[in-house]
Amino acid sequence: MNAIGVDVGGTKIAAAVVSSEGEILNEVRYPTQAVPPNRLVETIARAVTEVKDGYAVGGVCLAVPGLILAAENKVVFSPNLHEIEDIRLDEEMGRRTGLSVTVENDANAAAWGEFRFGAGKDVDHLVFITLGTGVGGGVITHGVLLRGSQGSGGELGHVTIDPAGPRCGCGNHGCLEALASGTAIERRAREVASELPNSALGRLAIQRRVLGEDVTRLAQEGDEAALQVLQETGMWLGIGLAGFVNVFNPEVIAVGGGASRAGEFVLGPARKEVQLRARSPSRDLVQIQEASLGPESGVLGAAALARGEDGEYVLGPSKRVT
Numbered sequence: 147m148n149a150i151g152v153d154v155g156g157t158k159i160a161a162a163v164v165s166s167e168g169e170i171l172n173e174v175r176y177p178t179q180a181v182p183p184n185r186l187v188e189t190i191a192r193a194v195t196e197v198k199d200g201y202a203v204g205g206v207c208l209a210v211p212g213l214i215l216a217a218e219n220k221v222v223f224s225p226n227l228h229e230i231e232d233i234r235l236d237e238e239m240g241r242r243t244g245l246s247v248t249v250e251n252d253a254n255a256a257a258w259g260e261f262r263f264g265a266g267k268d269v270d271h272l273v274f275i276t277l278g279t280g281v282g283g284g285v286i287t288h289g290v291l292l293r294g295s296q297g298s299g300g301e302l303g304h305v306t307i308d309p310a311g312p313r314c315g316c317g318n319h320g321c322l323e324a325l326a327s328g329t330a331i332e333r334r335a336r337e338v339a340s341e342l343p344n345s346a347l348g349r350l351a352i353q354r355r356v357l358g359e360d361v362t363r364l365a366q367e368g369d370e371a372a373l374q375v376l377q378e379t380g381m382w383l384g385i386g387l388a389g390f391v392n393v394f395n396p397e398v399i400a401v402g403g404g405a406s407r408a409g410e411f412v413l414g415p416a417r418k419e420v421q422l423r424a425r426s427p428s429r430d431l432v433q434i435q436e437a438s439l440g441p442e443s444g445v446l447g448a449a450a451l452a453r454g455e456d457g458e459y460v461l462g463p464s465k466r467v468t
């Protein structure tokens with residue numbers, strides 16, 4: 147049986163029919179901005195109905211950014227998607243689509259996608275972290291997604307790394323998100339550009355706003371200032387990962403999101419920090435690598451988290467049933 151995964155993002159709604167092997171059989175995308183604010187639920191339901199298009203489907207899972215209560219299939223807070231807050235989405239969407247519907251945090255869904263079909267497909271213990279505008283994460287231990295008591299666990303981006311650090315979007319200071327996200331790279335790039343005005347980064351910053359991808363490109367060209375920004379980002383990331391290595395003893399840490407395109411410029415210093423700070427034997431086992439599914443991890447993971455009427459995962463509980 148197939149399942150439908152829906153990635154409900156601030157820029158697009160992507161719905162996909164996914165087979166039990168993780169193959170996308172059909173996909174539809176709607177730009178979120180084109181949806182009138184009071185039509186979001188209706189549009190998600192339409193995307194599900196449209197993508198189903200004759201396929202046998204056992205259930206649907208919506209991956210939503212923000213704070214969710216998985217047990218109640220409710221979104222508590224989702225910036226840019228306020229219309230779907232505090233609604234029983236299983237009931238509302240179930241009524242409109244005639245399918246069994248559940249809700250998951252988008253980073254947890256992406257983590258599950260990497261676990262089932264990507265960088266974690268051969269392991270039972272995975273930490274996934276996504277470095278985008280913010281930092282999201284998910285933890286799989288013994289083949290089970292760590293949700294915590296309310297389904298809002300796995301918020302790896304808001305672990306405090308430096309209490310005196312820059313302010314985070316959540317209101318705290320020095321969260322991993324405030325130090326190692328794409329946004330943090332851009333902020334630090336502005337600071338280093340003004341400290342080193344004669345560097346390529348410094349010269350670019352005088353002309354226009356520097357983006358994360360500019361920093362990666364300049365680092366590839368050997369610019370010292372850009373290399374410094376990514377080295378520092380990797381160091382902060384590594385401090386966070388060292389803690390996760392100690393707590394979860396994962397086999398693989400998969401790093402995804404836009405900022406992961408900086409690749410070894412960030413992952414190299416992160417690995418070094420993990421070696422310095424994490425405990426043996428966990429630090430000796432863990433492989434820190436780039437995530438492999440890219441932006442499709444959201445729909446794939448959501449589909450793999452869809453549950454049927456009986457409450458069981460439609461695509462199976464795990465790749466290793468013990």
Ligand SMILES: [Zn+2]
Nearest residue numbers: 304314316321
């Ligand atoms: Zn935070």
